[in-house]
Amino acid sequence: MTPLRVGIAGLGRIGRGILRANHAALAEGRFDIKVVCDVMPIDQVAYLLAHDTTYGKPPFTLDFQGNDLILGDKRIRYERVDRRRRPTEDSFAALREFDLDVFIDATGTASIADLRAVIERKVARKVVCTANIAGCDMSMVYGVNHEQYDPLQHDIIASNTCTGNALAPVAYVLQKHIGIEYARVITIHPALSDQRALDGYHPTSHLGRACAASILPTSTNVAASTVLALPELEGKLDSLSYRVPTEIVSIIDITATLTRDTSRDECIELFEKYARGDLNGIVQCDYGAWGHQRASIDYLGTEFSAILQMRHLTVSHGRQLGMTLMHDNEVAYCCRVLDVLGVIDRVKAASKLKLVEPLRA
Numbered sequence: 397m398t399p400l401r402v403g404i405a406g407l408g409r410i411g412r413g414i415l416r417a418n419h420a421a422l423a424e425g426r427f428d429i430k431v432v433c434d435v436m437p438i439d440q441v442a443y444l445l446a447h448d449t450t451y452g453k454p455p456f457t458l459d460f461q462g463n464d465l466i467l468g469d470k471r472i473r474y475e476r477v478d479r480r481r482r483p484t485e486d487s488f489a490a491l492r493e494f495d496l497d498v499f500i501d502a503t504g505t506a507s508i509a510d511l512r513a514v515i516e517r518k519v520a521r522k523v524v525c526t527a528n529i530a531g532c533d534m535s536m537v538y539g540v541n542h543e544q545y546d547p548l549q550h551d552i553i554a555s556n557t558c559t560g561n562a563l564a565p566v567a568y569v570l571q572k573h574i575g576i577e578y579a580r581v582i583t584i585h586p587a588l589s590d591q592r593a594l595d596g597y598h599p600t601s602h603l604g605r606a607c608a609a610s611i612l613p614t615s616t617n618v619a620a621s622t623v624l625a626l627p628e629l630e631g632k633l634d635s636l637s638y639r640v641p642t643e644i645v646s647i648i649d650i651t652a653t654l655t656r657d658t659s660r661d662e663c664i665e666l667f668e669k670y671a672r673g674d675l676n677g678i679v680q681c682d683y684g685a686w687g688h689q690r691a692s693i694d695y696l697g698t699e700f701s702a703i704l705q706m707r708h709l710t711v712s713h714g715r716q717l718g719m720t721l722m723h724d725n726e727v728a729y730c731c732r733v734l735d736v737l738g739v740i741d742r743v744k745a746a747s748k749l750k751l752v753e754p755l756r757a
């Protein structure tokens with residue numbers, strides 16, 4: 397079977413992470429990434445791919461020649477775009493040449509109209525967006541709702557958010573077996589590239605404060621993202637985020653009132669069962685190292701959406717639950733984006749349907 401033909405717009409932390417994750421697994425890559433776009437000159441893309449402060453050198457050689465990036469022995473076309481200009485008919489036509497099955501938008505700047513245009517101008521058969529833009533046909537959390545994907549209805553698929561991918565599997569298990577009456581969720585999140593290194597202007601004023609100097613309480617969409625995958629939790633979740641001066645690995649702390657009495661033992665048994673079964677590879681139960689608590693940086697490069705800190709799972713007064721989980725907000729998320737592509741690929745193969753008619757019909 398021919399692998400999915402993929403394009404990526406936006407080679408920031410997530411776009412480069414997807415490239416890296418795809419090409420690290422197999423020498424030639426799990427999916428056939430044909431073209432990638434950003435606003436940078438190609439030498440800067442190569443430089444950033446080859447030198448990653450967080451993850452170090454990539455597990456493949458890297459070079460560029462003309463308009464091609466060369467990862468190992470694989471050539472990928474690079475299209476430099478001007479962010480200030482709307483895409484033209486010529487730029488759509490240039491991308492159409494790659495006959496893409498999936499176009500990943502990892503820019504963080506696209507509107508739903510931009511994503512629709514990719515489908516309407518037949519640039520690609522499906523769009524996967526790395527943010528929950530309002531108007532997407534589906535927000536997929538792999539392991540929770542990926543079986544609801546319908547190729548005839550869903551053209552623009554959000555791969556939810558990093559924190560949504562972490563919280564939703566845990567909320568799914570609790571809701572299915574015990575029931576959540578209300579939960580307050582706190583994310584303790586590393587600084588992101590939308591923050592300022594030193595004090596300066598930011599449309600969200602507090603995110604303009606020097607990111608290495610403070611813990612910055614800010615809003616987060618983790619509750620809303622989780623509800624997109626689990627609509628039955630509508631109105632039952634609240635959330636707040638603290639941006640902290642670290643580089644990678646996020647923590648989610650959950651305080652929940654459950655709908656019936658339970659025990660720590662029952663919850664442990666439940667999560668252990670899912671970690672070995674339906675959520676294998678998505679959720680991991682971690683008891684520390686020889687009884688010692690791991691530090692967040694110890695989860696650098698881990699692919700699990702949610703690593704449950706089992707020593708800190710508490711149940712008090714029968715139905716008050718406390719839980720903490722950690723996740724590598726880049727690597728784990730990029731692996732889930734590849735899992736979303738895997739779902740699109742499997743459904744395409746199983747349904748014997750073309751995703752849509754040929755692009756160049």
Ligand SMILES: NC(=O)c1ccc[n+]([C@@H]2O[C@H](COP(=O)([O-])OP(=O)(O)OC[C@H]3O[C@@H](n4cnc5c(N)ncnc54)[C@H](O)[C@@H]3O)[C@@H](O)[C@H]2O)c1
Nearest residue numbers: 406407408409410434435502503504505526527558589725
């Ligand atoms: N960083 C994370 O932990 C994380 C996790 C999950 C999802 N996300 C989401 O993924 C998206 C990207 O986040 P990021 O952290 O990679 O941001 P980033 O700022 O590191 O990368 C964005 C990249 O997109 C490029 N870009 C912007 N507009 C463009 C355009 N019109 N065409 C082509 N390239 C364009 C920028 O030059 C930049 O290289 C955001 O929506 C973010 O919310 C981020």
